[in-house]
Amino acid sequence: MLAELTIRQLRNISALSLSPSLGINLLLGENGAGKTSILEAIHLLALGRSFRTRSLKQLIQFEQQHLQIISKTVDHKTPIGLQYGLTSGLEIRLNNAPLKKLSDLASQLPLQFIPANCHQFFEQGPKYRRQLLDWGLFHVEPSFNFHWQAYKKVVQQRNSAIRQHKKTDEIQLWDAHLVSHGDEISKQRIKRLEHLLAEFKIIFPRLCPSHKNSVFSLKYRSGWPKDSSLKDTIAATIERDKQLGYTRSGSHAADWSFKVDDYEPNEVFSRGQQKLFFIALCMAQIKTTQQGNIKSILLIDDISSELDASHQEIILNELANLSVQTFITSTDNSLADIAKNNADFTTFHVKQGQLL
Numbered sequence: 001m002l003a004e005l006t007i008r009q010l011r012n013i014s015a016l017s018l019s020p021s022l023g024i025n026l027l028l029g030e031n032g033a034g035k036t037s038i039l040e041a042i043h044l045l046a047l048g049r050s051f052r053t054r055s056l057k058q059l060i061q062f063e064q065q066h067l068q069i070i071s072k073t074v075d076h077k078t079p080i081g082l083q084y085g086l087t088s089g090l091e092i093r094l095n096n097a098p099l100k101k102l103s104d105l106a107s108q109l110p111l112q113f114i115p116a117n118c119h120q121f122f123e124q125g126p127k128y129r130r131q132l133l134d135w136g137l138f139h140v141e142p143s144f145n146f147h148w149q150a151y152k153k154v155v156q157q158r159n160s161a162i163r164q165h166k167k168t169d170e171i172q173l174w175d176a177h178l179v180s181h182g183d184e185i186s187k188q189r190i191k192r193l194e195h196l197l198a199e200f201k202i203i204f205p206r207l208c209p210s211h212k213n214s215v216f217s218l219k220y221r222s223g224w225p226k227d228s229s230l231k232d233t234i235a236a237t238i239e240r241d242k243q244l245g246y247t248r249s250g251s252h253a254a255d256w257s258f259k260v261d262d263y264e265p266n267e268v269f270s271r272g273q274q275k276l277f278f279i280a281l282c283m284a285q286i287k288t289t290q291q292g293n294i295k296s297i298l299l300i301d302d303i304s305s306e307l308d309a310s311h312q313e314i315i316l317n318e319l320a321n322l323s324v325q326t327f328i329t330s331t332d333n334s335l336a337d338i339a340k341n342n343a344d345f346t347t348f349h350v351k352q353g354q355l356l
């Protein structure tokens with residue numbers, strides 16, 4: 001969790017210092033004030049990328065050469081610094097030593113981001129659902145990353161053999177590794193989803209009391225046909241893969257959802273309810289990834305969109321019971337009233353890239 005945060009020359013923020021609380025930080029202000037930019041800075045610091053753009057150049061304040069984000073972890077006061085320059089690129093320092101890999105930073109700062117349009121989660125492609133699932137596995141299952149990196153590499157090599165029109169037995173050299181890592185990934189994902197669903201079932205009805213009697217169930221697609229094993233599928237589909245030019249079946253094609261009374265969430269829920277669904281999912285992630293003293297950071301952009309005042313209040317109170325450092329943006333000043341009487345909340349008013 002972050003103790004102090006200084007942002008320089010990022011979007012409309014020239015220089016801003018913020019001492020966040022360990023609980024819930026509300027960032028309130030008008031459109032264009034710089035609220036989302038503060039979340040973007042924290043996201044960039046934790047993950048080395050933005051949620052708004054692939055090109056970090058866009059984040060550098062107009063007419064400037066570089067941006068800078070500096071913070072400290074709460075527990076050990078470890079300094080974390082990030083600089084991105086037009087010519088120097090991305091430089092990250094942890095405890096004053098340069099970091100080689102961005103993933104080192106992700107394991108230091110487990111972070112989840114809830115975008116304003118998160119209600120679209122169950123309509124978007126499977127990639128986003130796999131990412132959410134694998135985020136949790138990355139943080140709780142020490143061997144997951146090893147299997148996933150190895151698996152991705154094998155698929156790449158197999159695909160490259162296919163594209164080079166290698167002989168079938170040369171393509172199939174990769175299959176045993178693909179299957180062993182793929183089976184392990186699938187096993188870990190199912191276990192993780194069951195764990196997640198167990199927490200979700202408790203949290204969601206609290207956020208959405210109108211569904212307290214609903215039945216939630218896991219739908220999991222492994223990435224190959226249900227009635228077959230990965231080994232048999234890969235062996236049986238080699239001709240199809242050669243025609244397609246890539247390996248279609250496998251853990252890279254997995255998908256999942258939590259059904260509500262046997263329906264997909266987006267088939268029965270309003271946008272607001274879908275947003276509550278996604279938020280409950282993220283809360284379940286937090287509950288199930290808390291181990292030892294590893295705490296996570298949660299960013300919620302524009303909490304007020306799609307949600308009425310009473311549901312926003314339920315979410316805020318629910319978050320206060322979780323051990324997670326939260327940053328929430330909203331244009332709705334009435335949230336400050338909820339925060340006023342609760343020690344877990346700290347309110348910041350943002351205007352023209354500065355704190356009031």
Ligand SMILES: Nc1ncnc2c1ncn2[C@@H]1O[C@H](COP(=O)(O)OP(=O)(O)O)[C@@H](O)[C@H]1O
Nearest residue numbers: 011012031032033034035036037058060061062
């Ligand atoms: N590279 C940049 N340099 C300066 N200002 C920028 C840059 N990129 C975006 N902006 C401006 O920064 C402001 C803050 O945007 P944002 O953080 O999205 O506001 P909010 O979330 O408070 O509505 C916007 O007015 C936007 O036009």
Ligand SMILES: [Mg+2]
Nearest residue numbers: 035036302329
């Ligand atoms: Mg915004």
